[in-house]
Amino acid sequence: MKKDTLLKLIRFALPYKKRFIVALISMIIVGALTSALAYLVKPGINKAFIEKDKRFLIVISISVIVIAFIRGIFSYIQNYLMVWIGQRVIMDLRNKLYEHLQTLSLGYFITHRTGKLISHLTNDMMYIQNAVTYVPAHLIRDGTTAIFLTGVIFYLNWKLALLSIIVFPLLAYPLRKFSRKMRRRSYRAQEEMANIYNLLNEKITGIKIVKAFSQEEREIDLMRDANKRFFSSVMKLLKTAILQRPVMEFFTYTGASLVLLIGGLAIIEGEMDVGSLFSFLAALNLLYAPLKNFANVNQEIQQAISAGERIFGVLETEAYVKDVENPIEFKEFKNEIVYENVSFSYALEKIDKDSFNIDSVEHDLKNINIRIKKGEMVALVGPSGGGKTTIVHLLLRFYDPVKGRILIDGIDIRNFSLKSLRRSIGFVSQDIILFNDTVKNNIKYGKPNASDEEVVNASKVAFADEFIRKLPYGYDTYIGERGVKLSGGERQRIAIARAILINPPILILDEATASLDAESERIVQEALDRVLIGRTAIVIAHRLSTVRKADKIYVIDKGMVVEEGKHSELLEKGGLYRRLYELQFKD
Template sequence: MTEFKEEVYSKEFNLKLWKKLYKYLIPHKKVLLILALVMIAVGAIDAVFPVMNKYAVDNFIVKGRLNGLSVFACTYGGLVLIQGLNVWLLIAFAGKLETWLAYDIRKAGFEKLQQLSFSYYDQKAVGWLMSRMTSDVKKIGQIISWGFVDSIWGLTMMFFMMILMFIYNYKLALVTLAVLPILIVVSVYFQKKILAAYRKVRKINSRITGAFNEGISGARTTKTLVREDKNLLEFSSLTKEMKGSSIRAAIFSSLYLPIVLTLASVGTALALYAGGRAVFLQEIEYGTLVLFLSYTTLFFEPVFQLARVFAELQYAQASAERVLSMIETEPEIKDSKDVIAEFGDNFNPIRENWPEIKGEISFNNISFYYTAEEKVLENFNLKVNTGETIALVGQTGSGKSTIVNILCRFYEPVSGEVLIDGIDYRQRSQLWLHENIGYVLQTPHLFSGTIRENICYGKLDASDEEIIAAAKLVNAHQFIKKLAKGYDTEVGEGGGLLSTGQKQLISFARAVIANPKIFVLDEATSSIDTEMEQIIQEAIKNVLKGRTNFIIAHRLSTIRAADRILVIKKGKTIEEGSHKELMEKEGYYYNLYTNQFLKENQQATG
């Protein structure tokens, strides 16, 4: 299974991190304000209830009279109704805040994923990204919304109770709150332990999600290679590590909360001892002792909840670090400010300023490497005329795909320049280039939905006539109209309900519907049978007319009509010419072609 490096994050509580998340709360500041006011009301009323009980004890129970009881009962009942309304409001607004917050963060994350360069996806597993966008975002939404609710309620309730305790008897208040310094020390200690433990749990969880994704997407390969037992062993190792880390994290949390409860019990015992003695000496009323006993129980309830929020905050910080690291990642390939001002960006294009592409392309002294130790291209040069078809052949790893990826600006050269119609393509926007390129991959990918929806994915506002015209151009219309639902036929996840050849034809139609000026075929016929190859070859002839084309070829028989064939070896052009010219040279291409021709004949007759 593929291993991906995890970022190293801070080990302390990171206040700056949570401040960064504040911008996602700004659009919902009205809801936040209403929620804060509701929670202040809830906390204040909760603090007032014991005072009401004190009044009842001192004026009705101890004195044994009922005068004023009806007024007291109505007041008490009114507070209960108000509190019930407050609780309904807090649940409604906190739920909305959680949903909206998760939506906004996911939207920002998805937008960033559309902007990031290919190199980012080279380093991140799909499972890692899915974990960031799902469970991590959910955890952030929960802790900010419900953690905010519990924190405001708890702090408000504690504030009012402390004021009331000092008002009624400051000596007894000091005795009751004597355990607070110990609680602060314990909280600081466990904060570090819990944060480290939960961060490790999240890191392993990302690896498990990635392993799940690889196991599901590669199920067929697993079975054909009979790797079920080895995959299970690798996955069991991961889950065992997850189990150990989760247990350690749970132990720290389980120790922290009981300590808070124990300190609460100590506070209650101190209040009972000191308060009982004061009642015996007639220094305080019996109702005051009841008030303090109620407060020692109630005071540590919000402390307990704040401790829980604090523990969850550590858990959520690990999630927040990962989500924000993704959202704040800068794309390796970016348009300059001047280019964006003139031509727009991927989400706000200024199409009226876009110049028309003719299709003349120049690679000037291009050098490129994925890592400094592994150079792929070095001083590569190529001049392509408008409407010319260039075929690239060579061994795997020779640099063929890198050349077209640099052309498409999926990667940028380390040195040198790519000119389109005589202008460095970095002086134009990425979207301008990408909208003028049709790219058909060796393994076509279709999106879940209908054939119609997949074709118009290349031009979202395409009419039915344009969709059918594109399908006819690539010879896909014949097989589509034979399907029961025609263009409204579901393709299944990844196009799984269609054959590889059918998927390839649809991907052709999707690529040409926007009428791109530059066309790239990356071994588009290497995974299909001979009969379908003939259909696709005819489609290729139709598609390439009037465009500048690059073909990466596995089957050399498919590129004989190319204007020029470049034989690439270790990032350099070792032979160049038409099919006829290269065959006459009897060099590298000649040997490659004749060996493949003999092999295909043997397979056909064998």
């Protein structure tokens, strides 16, 4: 899994391999020049202090300046390119992730918390960007530096060189241990961060309820807890991460002091010159620096892997509701919509369907049979939680039935392309969702290139034109978080205008249960009357005036169709409909 994740991340960097190669060459040049600088210490010291050769000393000093300057240029090029690639990979990955989220089925969003998804798009990306930007530089630049410097120290004195690097193989084992620990701990810390995002998202969106029920203090405590958990998990991670450095440093100092001891003895014995030892120590010092950096590299890699695992986890989730191969375009609605023995269960959305016996769970819809002829208005009524909304969601293919099928003009809707099917259905949901944008843009959401005239016409039909014109900026007034708040009935009428602007042959209206006052109700009702002309509609009705007009009423209770017929027939029957009528539909 871990190698996999790395490979997948590398695949995202592949399109930028040309830049990467330039960066790579720059890194190697930087590494070589760093080594050259260390090597120059030897002639520098020998000429200056031992041979007292002024001219040569000046030449060496100037060489150092020139080399340092060139090294700086390549270092800049390398850094710039790597930062660029890092940001670019993140941009691609984030786009890809968002694109993929848009294709996932509604069921996915029921089971995965929004905040968590947001944290994948923000926090997790940051770890990956860090790794992409710095890891290659550390590995390659520091790696080549290390190789060249090793060459330098072996050239200067191979016995000392052996002595000074003999400590490193001993480090391999603890480093491995550290890596595994860090990856696990990094995963935990990122999960806790996701939790914070989730809490923020949920409670700031729902701030109205938090305040209305005076639960600010509890929310503060919840956040404190989440923060505390993040703190402990991140401290656990950092405890391991920062332990690497002293361990590495201890080994390097041990190596250096051994060199000093043996090299010093060699000078006293006259077997080595001072310049060589200084040069050797300078090289060793430069050599240890990249080796110490490997500790950071390791941390960056482990964090990126655990972030990558989470991101690829989403990217590799397949949409449950998706187009079949060679889907049919839904062109024209000719005849009828039929629900044929349809059963559905939300519980099945949350588990692996292949390994589960679908009959062992209680279904939320059981054996639903409904028939809607072209031009009809069919009403679904029944007690709350009966399954009315679920029934219409299936027509939009938010979910697919676990048993049975839904046919339009004799074709299973699973065979239509999702786009063409949904484009033919106007949908007014029970919870009206409007975006933070102008009234106009909200109305033409389903058809962004609609003309102003179309917007006004749809609004007129939905009985919304009049109140929209009275808003401070008319159709250009912002609604939602950034602007004017609308009443329930007004929101509903905007949603109706939005649904009919795409001029769908089929209309689904899931009336809000919240009762409007008599006046708004009359207006919404009039809007409905106009909207329904010439369309086929499924209306989830809570108003007597609506059900009275319905061509057919289906009474839904406990996931089943318990009664069906016209208003008068159902009244006569004296069943559930009659009881509902007496309780609920009285107006």
